[in-house]
């Protein structure tokens with residue numbers, strides 16, 4: 587655990603936590619390989635959005651580094667719904683692929699919901715298939731543990747790996763997107779965690795008042811610096827998840843901003859940097875979801891052989 591030298595806030599270092607997860611996964615992948623199963627992860631990228639290309643590239647590189655088989659599928663931006671769905675069918679049928687994601691956002695002409703719904707729920711590495719989200723709502727983990735959305739899982743893992751106890755804490759989530767805002771309250775309120783959650787969004791009245799009551803803030807609205815230092819209770823844990831890209835008027839690289847004003851470091855007790863906080867955890871938990879899918883397959887194979 588490190589403190590930001592000038593502020594005293596504990597830095598929730600996502601690079602360090604994800605490195606620890608990847609070291610653990612490397613051993614689990616080796617154990618699967620010893621049983622004749624190489625966990626396979628696939629990504630589907632439609633179009634050439636630079637940020638999506640970066641994220642898909644990171645997923646591929648890190649999966650290979652821990653010994654997984656990585657399959658990268660790309661389609662042009664003007665692909666039809668049928669072409670994307672045909673690729674989904676191909677991955678559903680591919681026995682070397684244990685889990686995969688469709689990189690979001692998709693080009694606007696495509697029906698994202700229909701594409702996500704076509705993914706085999708057992709291979710849904712993002713945990714965004716309606717069956718898996720429904721199982722999360724119902725809190726059912728039998729006969730299998732449902733794949734959970736990666737960023738919410740990453741936020742919680744980042745806190746737990748920094749010995750932050752969420753039990754009884756009041757968490758205010760900002761943002762109502764399905765990848766984080768809508769799903770993280772369901773995880774935080776599980777009995778094993780026992781936090782209490784307020785879900786806010788850009789339409790919330792008196793957002794500052796809600797934020798000031800929070801022990802933990804998860805900022806995932808995608809609005810540059812929506813969380814200001816005066817909104818944060820001294821000592822609170824603040825996790826910066828949102829990303830806003832602004833073009834450089836001078837033609838340089840786009841500038842990247844988080845949802846949290848950097849001056850929050852002067853007030854917060856714990857702060858996840860952005861970059862270097864929740865982003866690396868998302869990738870680590872994605873790989874975890876796929877390794878878990880391969881482990882389930884290994885267990886099923888063993889059970890079939892025993893019977």
Ligand SMILES: Nc1nc2c(c(=O)[nH]1)N[C@@H](CN(C=O)c1ccc(C(=O)N[C@@H](CCC(=O)O)C(=O)O)cc1)CN2
Pocket residue numbers: 640641644687688689690691712736737765842860861862863864865866867868869
């Ligand atoms: N199908 C999905 N699409 C998207 C998801 C997702 O979980 N599933 N989340 C985001 C993008 N994302 C993963 O896909 C993602 C975002 C950021 C990072 C990350 O590690 N960022 C680095 C900074 C990288 C840089 O800009 O140089 C960091 O925070 O340190 C990983 C994954 C939207 N789409």
